[in-house]
Amino acid sequence: MTWNDASEKRTFVEECELVWRGIKLLNKMMPHFWLYQTLCTIAETFSPYFSLYMSAQMVNELAGDCNYRRLLLLAGITVSGGLLVSLVTKVLQSRRTLCDAFLYENQNAYLADVQNNFQYKHLEDPEVRLRRAEIQAHTNANAAGLLEVKWQISSLLGNLLGVIFSVSMTVSMFATTAQDSYTGVLGFISSPASAVIILGLIMLNAVCTVKIFAAGSIGMQKAASKIAKENTSYFLYYRLWGADMIVFNLNSIVLDVLRKNRRPQWVSEMESVTIRYNFLSIMLNAAINLCIFLFTAAKAFIGVFGIGNFVLYQGTVKRFIDAVSGIAATIGRLKQNNQYLVLLYEYLDLPNDMYKGTLAVEKRDDIDYEIEFKDVSFRYPRTDNWALRHVSMRFRIGDKLAIVGENGSGKTTFIKLLCRLYDPDEGEILLNGIDITRYRYGEYMALFSVVFQDYKILGFSLGENVAIRSDYDESHVRDCLIRAGFGDKLESLGNDPDAKEKNALRRALWRSYDDEGIDLSGGETQKVALARALYKDAPFVILDEPTAALDPIAEAAVYENFNVLTRDKTAVFISHRLSSCRFCDSIAVFDHGQLIQQGSHDALVTDTDGKYSQLWHAQAQYYENE
Secondary structure (H helix, E strand, O other): OOOOOOOOOOOHHHHHHHHHHHHHHHHHHOOOHHHHHHHHHHHHHHHHHHHHHHHHHHHHHHHOOOOHHHHHHHHHHHHHHHHHHHHHHHHHHHHHHHHHHHHHHHHHHHHHHHHHOOOHHHHOOHHHHHHHHHHHHHHHHHOOOHHHHHHHHHHHHHHHHHHHHHHHHHHHHHHOOOOOOOOHHHHHHHOHHHHHHHHHHHHHHHHHHHHHHHHHHHHHHHHHOOHHHHHHHHHHHHOOOOHHHHHOOOHHHHHHHHHHOOOOHHHHHHHHHHHHHHHHHHHHHHHHHHHHHHHHHHHHHOOOOOHHHHHHHHHHHHHHHHHHHHHHHHHHHHHHHHHHHHHHHHHHOOOOOOOOOOEOOOOOOOOOOEEEEEEEEEOOOOOOOOOEEEEEEEEEOOOEEEEEOOOOOOHHHHHHHHOOOOOOOEEEEEEOOEEHHHEOHHHHHOOEEEEOOOOOOOOOEHHHHHHOOOOOOHHHHHHHHHHOOOHHHHHHHHOOOOOOOOOHHHOEEOOOOOOOOEOOOHHHHHHHHHHHHHHHOOOEEEEEOOOOOOOHHHHHHHHHHHHHHOOOOEEEEEOOOHHHHOOOOEEEEEEOOEEEEEEOHHHHHHOOOOHHHHHHHHHHHHOOOO
């Protein structure tokens, strides 16, 4: 996997395209998200300008005619308008807060959904897993990526509105001239030329502010780029939290790194950049504010406008300058954040070149399917070693096939190819005589129900773990649990006098999110996984060493019981303990990626020169049932 350099130079259009894609992604994750963000920002930005404008009108009236009827009208508009704006703002803020509260979870859910549709080779690629951890580390450490897009676009919109409101309320300051004629400095101030100069200074300040923040952004980006690897490392370390952290004091590694890097170089660099460019911005803004103050004060002195307008212009010009500074800062932060968006987009855009097929899988009432491996060879990405080599075999519905061999012999790889998690590099796999790559991918996958050795039991309810959905058939779930050997436990859970929820299927597994969660033993979780395989009711059922943690006799009992449950299905059992596979119709023996033997247990064990017989006698001491 080759990744692009996230810090490479990009054109302005490319920078905008990165941000625009982030905006669309956020809206895809949460429809109406930007509607509430935009309306709320408009209300929040408008509120202070409304108060400032109405206050100026009242001051003008008080300093002028002081007409009590007009004062009462202005006061009524100010109070009622302010109340209305405040109520609308509060309502919109509550909706926005609700959206914000679920934004982080929705982003993780979206990434999980995208990842679930990755080509399987990406899920096993360590570089892809590292990139996912890096994205998560940046999100957790400084809300970089999509979360930063949300904050900065809202800030940009607010500042743009601030510029619009400020300009609309300040334009009269330049258009109004004194009715009397003045000479000297006051004459210059009352002339249109002074207005042009002040306007030019304001625009020059805006341009300089943008330049300052752009330069500061480049410096911050260089310093921040040094944080990435460190953040990712910390994230990976903290994910190790558990018993090992206590027993082996693994957190000492993190503490050592923190002590050695208590004040790493990038911290000093970021401080230096922040202080230097913030100082320039503050001094520039102070100078332009002084010019505006003197200009408006002089105009008020010669009677160009009233005291209220003086207050209004002071406020609006300051807000204009702040808004321009805010726009510059936001653009800089968005540009800096784009390096994290590049990481995210490359992750989301990982190619899926697996052919999905177009043929429909035949729906057979007799579920009569035949699978054939025809001279199949396969090697994993990034290696030249063959995981499987020239494997040929076939089996039909109703067959009970055991696959055995030492670790690394190719057993799990065989299953991954059978389930089409990978495609063969050589040869072909046939379903009823047709290459499986020609079938629609989803329909072909629906033929298999697999219990992998690293099966997952989630912190949802027992029923949801079996059905893998929230709306399930309770009677069917119960039947599958009972058939999988979970009946006694299910009954005890239903009779628990201390449980508030009497329906055992609705009780959560584990106590991570529910104090009344059910704690299961290893054997019980294995039965839940088997029940899940039964609930899917697929023609092919595969057990890939899900009972490896059990002793040989207990494992054999599980397989023999499951053999009965799958009497009308094709069952494939993978185990490195041969006693568990004696009940199968056929046993396939793998060694170094090759199928070296196939036959019944009795036939294979009597072949004393064969691999199966050697493994059997080597393990026989564990099969004695005292």
